[in-house]
Amino acid sequence: MADIAQLGNRIELVSMDKHFHDITLGLYEQPAADGVSEYLVHSYAHKDGTAERIQFIMRAMQELGGVVATPEGSLRFACGNSHRVACKRLFIEASKLPSEALPVPRPLAVHDKKAACEMTAQSLDGGVYRVSAESNGEDIRRRVLAIAGGLRKLGEMAESNAGDEASFACGTAHDALVGMLLVRAPNVRAVLREEDAAASGGVLAAPSAQTV
């Protein structure tokens, strides 16, 4: 049993990395000596280039989500909070990039197709972000609230004061992380569908329960 690594709890899985021989990638969480959660990307694949692919994904997570590398090669949030749900999303988004890509932090703004306008997440004090639109109107206000709700769901953030705000429990700003989540926040249902599909795909159904 020497080949099974003791990496902590696997909290997310990419079953097939489309950009590298369909290898499987796992995101593992383990508390460091100071109690802060640290993350590691791991694959059991032995294909040449696997280590480089993993290094790329961990670098991309730093760029896209603002996590920092530890001297031991793990990742953590500088604030000391685990931000587990957001980190899982960060890992999934990083693994969608080909190794040739140059990951850069996303802006705190996104074009919302349904509102047909730009939505911005403004960083306030204490890790609070307020979503606003460049246009006005009742429908647009509903979209603002929906996107703020999406941010809260994807980032495990809380509602603070108004429905258009989302705040991190750690009380610190995470601009890169919010920029990354903001891309998915307008369509959080699609994200949940994607997660459900990934979860149910590998379950063997009895013939009576099959759909084909």
Place this chain on the structure above:
Amino acid sequence: MVIQPAPIKEMTSRQRVLAALRREPVDRTPVCNPTSVATVELMDLVDAPFPHANRDPAAMARLAATSYTELGFDSVMPVFSIVQESSALGCSMQWEQKDNWPTVRMNEPIWKDLDDIRIPNDFLTHPDMVCVLDAIRLLRKELGDDVAIIGKTMGPWTLGYHCFGVEPFLLMSLDDPGRTMACLERMKEATVQFGLAQIDAGVDALTVPDHATGDLVSGEYYKRFLMDMHSEFVETIPVPLILHICGRTVDRMDYIARTGMAAFHFDSKNEPAESMEIVSDRISLIGNINNPETLFSKNPEDVRKEVIANLEAGVPLIGPECAIPLQTRIENLMEIPKTVRQWHNEHVHVH
């Protein structure tokens, strides 16, 4: 299972599984996998991804061996899927990719009536059958007699679903039970042939999945169509047989216990204690760690609780309730043998 007061000499994994299947004393409860414990991570570990590992004997054997070498189970099972025979019978197949199970396209049935049923002369030499037989030989050569090698041969009810389609087959069973029985009689030949071939290749026991599942088929249906046929398999196929039926099955466990099967692989929809009470000491039970919730979504501590519940109910062989989801965490699977060993260490003075 009987845990004797006097210590039993340490057994090999193979001895332990076979003794438990015979309901004889064991040194500790075996951890057994009558269906599949393949995961995408284990596929990477030994470079044996689906669908390759379902069609290439060396890859199939490498992936199957991880159950023993990496997870610490007492058995290996190379037949991960439930489609090898149906492929050989000519069903339309969807082999899928690494992260999904191969399936039979049951909306394209190959048979409509009794006279359509043909077990081809080259059934056992079809590549998808040879793959299984060669994988068993490789496993026996590689692992010797240390570990129990369990094969799998699908029962006629499952073959009926695959070859006729689920709905047509069930409707036929309602409209014309006699014709359904005749169909089962013809299809059982495939079950027997493949089972005997796997014994020649070196298996110690065979799982017989026959999906008369609790959601669609009643206990009385099981008795009427399958009970005698399963008894016949026990007479015809000379290794311990493990019947597998998914779902809530307490309404047929008494009938199953009358068949002479060595064991029943039971689902977590059945409570371990109530199931043990029904089968008594007539048959062993294997299971029943929940797949979709516990092994797939929860943590080792939750797995541990279920394993202990089964041990305390006296379930003789512990393992997942069915083929585990391919994305299951390795640490959850490793918790099963770990908990069994710890539980026995703690209880050695009690028994």
